[in-house]
Amino acid sequence: MLGLALKSLRNRRFTAGLTVLSIALSVALLMGVERLRHESQRSFASTISGTDLIVGARSGPVHLLLSSVFRIGSPTNAISWDSYEAIAALSATAWAVPISLGDTHRGFPVAGTTAAYFEHYRYARERGLTLDEGRVFESAYEAVIGSEVARTLDYRSGRSMVLSHGAGNVSFQRHEEAPFRVTAVLRATGTPVDRTVFVSLEGFDAMHAGMRQGPADYDPLKGGRVRRPGAQHAEHDGRDEHKDVAQAITAILVGLKSRAAALQVQRFVNEYAAEPLTAILPGATLLELWSVTRVAERALLTIAAFVVAVGLIGMLTTLLTNLEERRREMAILRAVGAGPLDVMALVAGEAVFLTCAGALLGVALLYGFLLLGAPALQAHFGLFVEIAWPSGRELGVLGLVLALGCLVGLVPGYRIYRFTLADGMTVRL
Amino acid sequence: MAGPMGGTLRERDMIVDVVDLQYAWRNGTGPVIDIPSLRIDAGERVLLWGPSGSGKSTLLGLLGGVVPPQQGRLRLLGQDLARMRGPQRDRFRADHIGVIFQLFNLVPYLSVVENVTLPCRFSSHRRANALRQSSSIEREAIRWLTALELSDREILDRPVVELSVGQQQRVAAARALIGAPAMVLADEPTSALDADLKEAFLGLLLNECAREGTTLLFVSHDRSFLPRFDRGVDFAALNRACPGPSAEPVPRRRIA
Numbered sequence A: 001m002l003g004l005a006l007k008s009l010r011n012r013r014f015t016a017g018l019t020v021l022s023i024a025l026s027v028a029l030l031m032g033v034e035r036l037r038h039e040s041q042r043s044f045a046s047t048i049s050g051t052d053l054i055v056g057a058r059s060g061p062v063h064l065l066l067s068s069v070f071r072i073g074s075p076t077n078a079i080s081w082d083s084y085e086a087i088a089a090l091s092a093t094a095w096a097v098p099i100s101l102g103d104t105h106r107g108f109p110v111a112g113t114t115a116a117y118f119e120h121y122r123y124a125r126e127r128g129l130t131l132d133e134g135r136v137f138e139s140a141y142e143a144v145i146g147s148e149v150a151r152t153l154d155y156r157s158g159r160s161m162v163l164s165h166g167a168g169n170v171s172f173q174r175h176e177e178a179p180f181r182v183t184a185v186l187r188a189t190g191t192p193v194d195r196t197v198f199v200s201l202e203g204f205d206a207m208h209a210g211m212r213q214g215p216a217d218y219d220p221l222k223g224g225r226v227r228r229p230g231a232q233h234a235e236h237d238g239r240d241e242h243k244d245v246a247q248a249i250t251a252i253l254v255g256l257k258s259r260a261a262a263l264q265v266q267r268f269v270n271e272y273a274a275e276p277l278t279a280i281l282p283g284a285t286l287l288e289l290w291s292v293t294r295v296a297e298r299a300l301l302t303i304a305a306f307v308v309a310v311g312l313i314g315m316l317t318t319l320l321t322n323l324e325e326r327r328r329e330m331a332i333l334r335a336v337g338a339g340p341l342d343v344m345a346l347v348a349g350e351a352v353f354l355t356c357a358g359a360l361l362g363v364a365l366l367y368g369f370l371l372l373g374a375p376a377l378q379a380h381f382g383l384f385v386e387i388a389w390p391s392g393r394e395l396g397v398l399g400l401v402l403a404l405g406c407l408v409g410l411v412p413g414y415r416i417y418r419f420t421l422a423d424g425m426t427v428r429l
Numbered sequence B: 001m002a003g004p005m006g007g008t009l010r011e012r013d014m015i016v017d018v019v020d021l022q023y024a025w026r027n028g029t030g031p032v033i034d035i036p037s038l039r040i041d042a043g044e045r046v047l048l049w050g051p052s053g054s055g056k057s058t059l060l061g062l063l064g065g066v067v068p069p070q071q072g073r074l075r076l077l078g079q080d081l082a083r084m085r086g087p088q089r090d091r092f093r094a095d096h097i098g099v100i101f102q103l104f105n106l107v108p109y110l111s112v113v114e115n116v117t118l119p120c121r122f123s124s125h126r127r128a129n130a131l132r133q134s135s136s137i138e139r140e141a142i143r144w145l146t147a148l149e150l151s152d153r154e155i156l157d158r159p160v161v162e163l164s165v166g167q168q169q170r171v172a173a174a175r176a177l178i179g180a181p182a183m184v185l186a187d188e189p190t191s192a193l194d195a196d197l198k199e200a201f202l203g204l205l206l207n208e209c210a211r212e213g214t215t216l217l218f219v220s221h222d223r224s225f226l227p228r229f230d231r232g233v234d235f236a237a238l239n240r241a242c243p244g245p246s247a248e249p250v251p252r253r254r255i256a
């Protein structure tokens, strides 16, 4: 029987092949959507592993998370250096790393921070940042760049770069006077770190200060960071815009001695009297983010599911159109001893076979796309896709498709069953 | 199933034993078959003729176990088909009966030899019989094709849909005869052939059945073949549900 079924299919290999292909494409689409959903969440979640709290100016938690960690959207408002010191001084705080954001270099975000960032930042559970070459910045005019920055712009350590002011690729004022020297390139992490140019807070300030004075006259490191606010900038009062930004930071990454203190510290920050602040728990905020994106995911998954339905209906159509022609064939098989149930199994089994073949090919296509497309996804969307075995959920989806395929096969199966019972000895077509 | 198939039994016994058999198609307009009695002995070659629509094909369907019987006695090879369940009748047919249709006898995607060996796939009984004759069922298929004058390699290798109708019917005869079934049911196998081919085909089929001792029930519109058979049956006279031969064919009222 099986041999017969395969020979029959081979005889109709063109339509059968098309059917398998359409099912395969729809399955690949469905599983691809599910895979990207899963991978993007995993990728987001693994971007901030070691950080217990993120503090920024009062704003929406999602906004703060996206801008401070993922460099998506406009940075939140500045907060004062005093606030940083207050939070860093809390007994529950293990470490606190300030970040200044808002500038870009040739499309890549520039972050002002301290060397502590490289020590405490964690991604993908427990992995820390590694320098591929060179050393962390030590003076204001040094920079550490992410791997993708290095690759795209073809920068190495030792080369100098000019940082501009203001988000966006085109800036009104190119800070030609303030060249930075690259001291190190970070090893690829698959996180937004790869796309970031890191400079010291002082360097970040100097980008603005340099507008008037030039780098030679300005070395905030000499004064030490504690004196950072105010002191130096008093010299050039004419640039109020820079004065404000320079005295401030955008966000603080906080590590706690004990996770249990998280809510307590969060309350302290949220009720901080000197200025309005927000503290977020990255994990909880991610969940909030997912609840926002869920609508879009559902829509995508629904569309993909409909595409699968279309593929299966296509199979049903071809099976049913073939059916009339196959009544004679079935009458012959009945004459040599096949029963109506055998005939039904032959036709329904074909649907099962086509669906299985389609699903397998679909999975193969998906992995093919992933293998070929992973670099592009990482380059364009910063999405690091892991080529892993199908997850339980994906296998579930696959199982569902197979079950539906079998169900669809019952329709022509039942029809041919009725035909063979009704036809008797001679098919009257 | 092989029980009642002993050699002596075959010669002596009744192959077909029908008493008061009645049948009506479920969507039809009344009984199509109403046969008080029909007996065919082992090895007999019987011509059954009658008008179109009189129920000849329906009777063959009943005898072959394709159409489930409704009323009356229907025994083949001493076994009661009326008492069998569907799958048992299918096995019975696979083991003991060969069928030749009027047209479209061959499975288009199988080769000539594969078409002939088809019954051996469904019946281990016929497979064993075939292997008693030849070393493989394919050899046995070729032996039958040769007997039916189809030995040309060139013909064997061609897709079956490219064969002429006469060639196709001979392939069908080889398939009906392979593995020594007790009976061959032929439903107007010659009506698509022209006169010369008719004669040739009939001659081959009758010879092979005689040689093998196979019972043959041959249905035709055409009673001119009668002298070449052991016996003829006028279906119009046999079947009480059939209007007289002078009457118009049974009104074919179909449910729209």
Ligand SMILES: Nc1ncnc2c1ncn2[C@@H]1O[C@H](COP(=O)(O)OP(=O)(O)OP(=O)(O)O)[C@@H](O)[C@H]1O
Binding pocket: A422, A423, A424, A426, B025, B026, B027, B028, B032, B051, B052, B053, B054, B055, B056, B057, B058, B059, B250, B251, B252
């Ligand atoms: N599968 C079927 N379903 C319903 N009615 C049928 C079926 N097969 C035959 N009939 C009806 O039964 C009657 C007898 O048909 P059957 O085919 O047995 O006649 P026949 O003697 O073989 O005719 P012909 O010589 O034209 O082949 C007809 O009225 C036909 O319409």
Ligand SMILES: [Mg+2]
Binding pocket: A426, B056, B057, B058, B187
């Ligand atoms: Mg007929």
